[in-house]
Amino acid sequence: MSAPLVEAQGVVKRYGPTAALADGRLTVLPGESHALVGRNGAGKSTLVTILTGLQAPDEGTVRFDGEPAPPLADRDAWRSKVACVYQKPTVVPELTVAENLFINRQPLRRGFISWRGLRTRAAELLDTWDVRVDPEARTADLKVEDRQMVEIARALSFGARFIVLDEPTAQLDKREIERLFGRMRALQDSGVTFLFISHHLQEVYEVCQTVTVLRDARWITTAPVADMPRAALIEAMAGETIAEQAIQLREVEDTAPVLLDVRDLTSDAYENVDLTVRRGEVVGLAGISGSGKIELAESFTGLHTPTNGTARLDGRPLPFGDVQASLRAGVGFVPRDRHAQGLVFGMTIGDNATLSVLDRLGRYGFVGTDRKRGFATELIDRLDIHTEGPDQPVSDLSGGNAQKVVMARALASDPRLLVLINPTAGVDVKSKESLLSRVDTAREDGTAVLVVSDELDDLRRCDRVLVLFHGRVVAEHPAGWRDHELIASIEGVDHHG
Numbered sequence: 001m002s003a004p005l006v007e008a009q010g011v012v013k014r015y016g017p018t019a020a021l022a023d024g025r026l027t028v029l030p031g032e033s034h035a036l037v038g039r040n041g042a043g044k045s046t047l048v049t050i051l052t053g054l055q056a057p058d059e060g061t062v063r064f065d066g067e068p069a070p071p072l073a074d075r076d077a078w079r080s081k082v083a084c085v086y087q088k089p090t091v092v093p094e095l096t097v098a099e100n101l102f103i104n105r106q107p108l109r110r111g112f113i114s115w116r117g118l119r120t121r122a123a124e125l126l127d128t129w130d131v132r133v134d135p136e137a138r139t140a141d142l143k144v145e146d147r148q149m150v151e152i153a154r155a156l157s158f159g160a161r162f163i164v165l166d167e168p169t170a171q172l173d174k175r176e177i178e179r180l181f182g183r184m185r186a187l188q189d190s191g192v193t194f195l196f197i198s199h200h201l202q203e204v205y206e207v208c209q210t211v212t213v214l215r216d217a218r219w220i221t222t223a224p225v226a227d228m229p230r231a232a233l234i235e236a237m238a239g240e241t242i243a244e245q246a247i248q249l250r251e252v253e254d255t256a257p258v259l260l261d262v263r264d265l266t267s268d269a270y271e272n273v274d275l276t277v278r279r280g281e282v283v284g285l286a287g288i289s290g291s292g293k294i295e296l297a298e299s300f301t302g303l304h305t306p307t308n309g310t311a312r313l314d315g316r317p318l319p320f321g322d323v324q325a326s327l328r329a330g331v332g333f334v335p336r337d338r339h340a341q342g343l344v345f346g347m348t349i350g351d352n353a354t355l356s357v358l359d360r361l362g363r364y365g366f367v368g369t370d371r372k373r374g375f376a377t378e379l380i381d382r383l384d385i386h387t388e389g390p391d392q393p394v395s396d397l398s399g400g401n402a403q404k405v406v407m408a409r410a411l412a413s414d415p416r417l418l419v420l421i422n423p424t425a426g427v428d429v430k431s432k433e434s435l436l437s438r439v440d441t442a443r444e445d446g447t448a449v450l451v452v453s454d455e456l457d458d459l460r461r462c463d464r465v466l467v468l469f470h471g472r473v474v475a476e477h478p479a480g481w482r483d484h485e486l487i488a489s490i491e492g493v494d495h496h497g
């Protein structure tokens, strides 16, 4: 057997009272794609910060090719060994692709930046790794998948042959994921080694050969994926056997009153949409990226503004283009991007979770701290948020746990309409259940729910799923659809011509 490319042993990392890692271990062999899985807060991203030299472990060792890891300050040495592509871009959006690739190491000609040299070198680099992106494109205009490939190419140009992908597929649709996997396989064939983090376990089987499981900050097992069937993998992650629940399909009475009534809604992203959601009904919106599904949902939350048409909630016109006004009108929502639109990172979990209900919790704009804490503690408990308590800042939370806080906030206001955009993004398999069962409770209380998602598991619970294609509603699938039917409809293969 070949020597490990990366080896971490006995890694401990504490944040005050929290042990983010108590016994982190990882052995990655050259040339493999290695999956790192575990529930939200298990310590995956923390291990990545240590493997990439962003912080030192309190205890334990990291070795590359048998050699001790470089000192933290030696960024060049780290860059030549490993790079991580995160969900959030590390490239500068205003710069071109070429500029991003050679930022701070531009080719010089008599002391000046040689723009021609820059373009040529960028084109060569992209070509070497078969990345089909225009070096002169503005990075902000790239699709997420292309931006990821540019980041990978940049890492490779520093000499790194070990690339960490921390939930790279969370923002991609099915087609984009397939393309990313195609590119990963090609790079693997050229000798690149991957560490791949994802909550979509089927992806682990699709692109990885080996899997390591972390649970409660500790290494649990490392095994070939072929020896870890799904049930065994989930058991290792959760520490208990979990029967994956069959979903109870229920039907909303045709007589249930319509809560959301949308007529002829049009914007630059969709056209002439008619839509109704009844009390207690859950309607899914599906479609490839660019189908208009997200903008449609965002229209009801004030984040996207229609140019024409009407929406009424419980008989009253729903205001457009004003998030606060939407909240007041009874809309609760989980936005697409929790970083940009969801959380106030400087605030505590408790403050974030209760942000939308401060009016209701206290009179005269004054909220008793105890009252708020109690309320937040209950939400933390109900949504199974992995935290020290309501006073911890949200910025301390792991990705999936931050997503749960966003959900807690959406539910806190007892909304009449709940708009959920990719609500389970980054949430682990077990937490998904508790999160989605909260949606069930809301619908039982008579809330109308709109769910936008790329995940079939989220859509399966909907009473019906509407499919958008190029901004138009092209199909409606009542609950009980088969995967391939819905996928065909989303991909547009059943309604062409």
Ligand SMILES: Nc1ncnc2c1ncn2[C@@H]1O[C@H](COP(=O)(O)OP(=O)(O)OP(=O)(O)O)[C@@H](O)[C@H]1O
Pocket: 015, 018, 019, 020, 021, 038, 039, 040, 041, 042, 043, 044, 045, 046, 047, 386, 387, 395, 396, 397, 398, 399, 400, 401, 426, 428
């Ligand atoms: N800067 C920090 N301060 C305090 N606690 C932290 C900090 N960073 C992480 N933690 C805690 O460490 C634990 C592990 O977090 P980590 O982000 O590694 O989890 P993860 O496995 O990546 O989870 P997810 O799947 O949700 O992304 C969590 O309980 C988290 O709250």
Ligand SMILES: [Mg+2]
Pocket: 044, 045, 046, 398, 399, 400
């Ligand atoms: Mg993480």
